[in-house]
Amino acid sequence: MKNFYWFKQISNNGRSGRRLSLGEYKNAVSWSKYLVSSGAEIKGEGEVEWSADMSQLFIGNKFASGRHSRIYRGIYKQRDVAIKIISQPEEDEELASTLEKQFTSEVALLFRLSHPNIVTFVAACKKPPVFCIITEYLAGGSLRKYLHQQEPHSVPLELVLKLALDIARGMLYLHSQGVLHRDLKSENLLLTEDMCVKVADFGISCLESQCGSAKGFTGTYRWMAPEMIKEKHHTKKVDVYSFGIVLWELLTAMTPFDNMTPEQAAFAVCQKNARPPLPAGCPLAFSHLINRCWSSNPDKRPHFDEIVGILERYSEWLEQDPEFFSNYKPSSEQSMCCFLQCMASVKA
Numbered sequence: 110m111k112n113f114y115w116f117k118q119i120s121n122n123g124r125s126g127r128r129l130s131l132g133e134y135k136n137a138v139s140w141s142k143y144l145v146s147s148g149a150e151i152k153g154e155g156e157v158e159w160s161a162d163m164s165q166l167f168i169g170n171k172f173a174s175g176r177h178s179r180i181y182r183g184i185y186k187q188r189d190v191a192i193k194i195i196s197q198p199e200e201d202e203e204l205a206s207t208l209e210k211q212f213t214s215e216v217a218l219l220f221r222l223s224h225p226n227i228v229t230f231v232a233a234c235k236k237p238p239v240f241c242i243i244t245e246y247l248a249g250g251s252l253r254k255y256l257h258q259q260e261p262h263s264v265p266l267e268l269v270l271k272l273a274l275d276i277a278r279g280m281l282y283l284h285s286q287g288v289l290h291r292d293l294k295s296e297n298l299l300l301t302e303d304m305c306v307k308v309a310d311f312g313i314s315c316l317e318s319q320c321g322s323a324k325g326f327t328g329t330y331r332w333m334a335p336e337m338i339k340e341k342h343h344t345k346k347v348d349v350y351s352f353g354i355v356l357w358e359l360l361t362a363m364t365p366f367d368n369m370t371p372e373q374a375a376f377a378v379c380q381k382n383a384r385p386p387l388p389a390g391c392p393l394a395f396s397h398l399i400n401r402c403w404s405s406n407p408d409k410r411p412h413f414d415e416i417v418g419i420l421e422r423y424s425e426w427l428e429q430d431p432e433f434f435s436n437y438k439p440s441s442e443q444s445m446c447c448f449l450q451c452m453a454s455v456k457a
């Protein structure tokens with residue numbers, strides 16, 4: 110594979126694997142000294158359960174980065190993985206401590222989650238000032254990257270529906286586990302090769318019972334619910350708001366509020382109740398749902414069980430009637446249900 114060298118990131122005995130390119134070498138040595146174990150260690154609570162066996166980890170090319178992380182491809186126990194490496198800055202103690210807290214919380218949450226639409230956790234390692242989180246590798250990249258490669262408004266409605274349902278099922282599971290994601294956006298939704306979506310990046314997620322206020326929050330304004338922008342008390346419904354924005358992204362393949370800075374977008378959402386414009390030809394089935402999801406009143410936003418139910422019904426109806434999206438009227442839901450029940454009884 111051109112320009113792709115594996116580096117066996119082990120060596121308690123100092124041996125390393127194959128040669129790295131100069132850039133990779135510089136990157137690797139900057140943190141490898143921390144990741145390589147130096148003998149017996151005392152591990153914190155729960156750490157034994159998720160601690161990576163570093164002798165089984167091969168680290169390859171860096172392929173993405175986050176605000177405070179670099180993401181590498183790798184192999185762990187013969188499995189394709191993504192390795193998120195977070196390094197604490199020496200010069201900023203407050204940020205260093207926030208990053209450590211985020212790492213600990215992300216691992217604790219990911220470790221207990223298991224669902225086809227949630228990225229699968231593999232292992233982690235904690236060697237301050239470097240932490241790593243190993244997850245399954247998703248070859249399709251982020252949904253944001255995929256949407257940016259499409260012409261605006263060009264994603265077929267069947268695909269929009271399928272992707273939306275994947276995301277909603279992942280979120281329904283997450284909420285059923287009492288977890289709020291709090292940073293749901295297309296960048297944190299990853300695709301498999303066969304276009305299945307998985308929810309990722311639990312850095313600022315929390316257990317509903319322990320979320321507290323949104324003070325000093327580092328989520329992303331373009332996708333953030335107004336109550337969270339205002340640093341008010343928030344509930345699971347902040348994820349439903351973000352889901353509404355993601356649904357808009359799926360339909361338009363555009364960036365929300367792309368003519369504004371994130372701060373301007375935050376101001377417009379809170380002070381002027383602004384939302385990204387729904388396309389003129391947006392099927393009512395979607396505009397109706399999006400408007401409910403991004404309602405400024407959290408109580409008016411549906412729960413994910415209702416959203417999954419609605420999207421599943423849309424899928425069924427689309428199967429029965431290829432013109433479903435043009436024919437749909439919100440008031441027709443009832444008659445469509447009757448129609449399907451009749452069809453089912455005729456078949457029986």
Ligand SMILES: Nc1ncnc2c1ncn2[C@@H]1O[C@H](COP(=O)(O)OP(=O)(O)OP(=O)(O)O)[C@@H](O)[C@H]1O
Nearest residue numbers: 173174175176178180191244245246247251296310
């Ligand atoms: N398991 C994975 N498989 C494939 N790509 C991944 C995986 N994990 C992360 N990525 C890529 O890396 C990017 C950043 O990952 P992630 O969001 O987890 O990092 P982060 O440090 O939390 O970022 P930020 O804080 O800026 O949101 C993702 O948008 C995606 O493109």
